[in-house]
Amino acid sequence: MNCPRCKNPMVVLELAEVEIDYCDECGGIWLDQGELELLLEAGEEKDKLLNSFAAAGSVSEEKIKCPICGRKMEKVFIGEDKKVLIDKCKYNHGLWFDRGELLQTVELGVKNEADDKMIRLIKDMFGFSLKE
Numbered sequence: 001m002n003c004p005r006c007k008n009p010m011v012v013l014e015l016a017e018v019e020i021d022y023c024d025e026c027g028g029i030w031l032d033q034g035e036l037e038l039l040l041e042a043g044e045e046k047d048k049l050l051n052s053f054a055a056a057g058s059v060s061e062e063k064i065k066c067p068i069c070g071r072k073m074e075k076v077f078i079g080e081d082k083k084v085l086i087d088k089c090k091y092n093h094g095l096w097f098d099r100g101e102l103l104q105t106v107e108l109g110v111k112n113e114a115d116d117k118m119i120r121l122i123k124d125m126f127g128f129s130l131k132e
């Protein structure tokens, strides 16, 4: 699969038994439909996060194409205060997170950021690329 931003082939990485596609050029991450759910532990925060997806309408951020179907994705806000803006395939192929956005998103969906296994894993795996 090629990165929807830079068109480079992405590498498949395993994050807690979930296969994710990562672009080491731009630091973006593709999650297939349903994979975000797998990364979060069941709980109130997870439900809140998954229910908070809201179409962003017209935003200035450049539209990119779904790496699976090639159709333009829609911009979606996640989080109660519209904290993170990501790209979602309208045909439910998956979600695209620009550099750092997956961490921001997962932080919204856990009980305790400082003490969450998934947050630590993501930081260990991508920490180097989260710094500008």
Ligand SMILES: [Zn+2]
Residues within 6 Å of the ligand: 003, 004, 005, 006, 007, 008, 023, 024, 025, 026, 027, 028
């Ligand atoms: Zn890229």
Ligand SMILES: [Zn+2]
Residues within 6 Å of the ligand: 066, 067, 068, 069, 070, 071, 089, 090, 091, 092, 093, 094
């Ligand atoms: Zn698609």
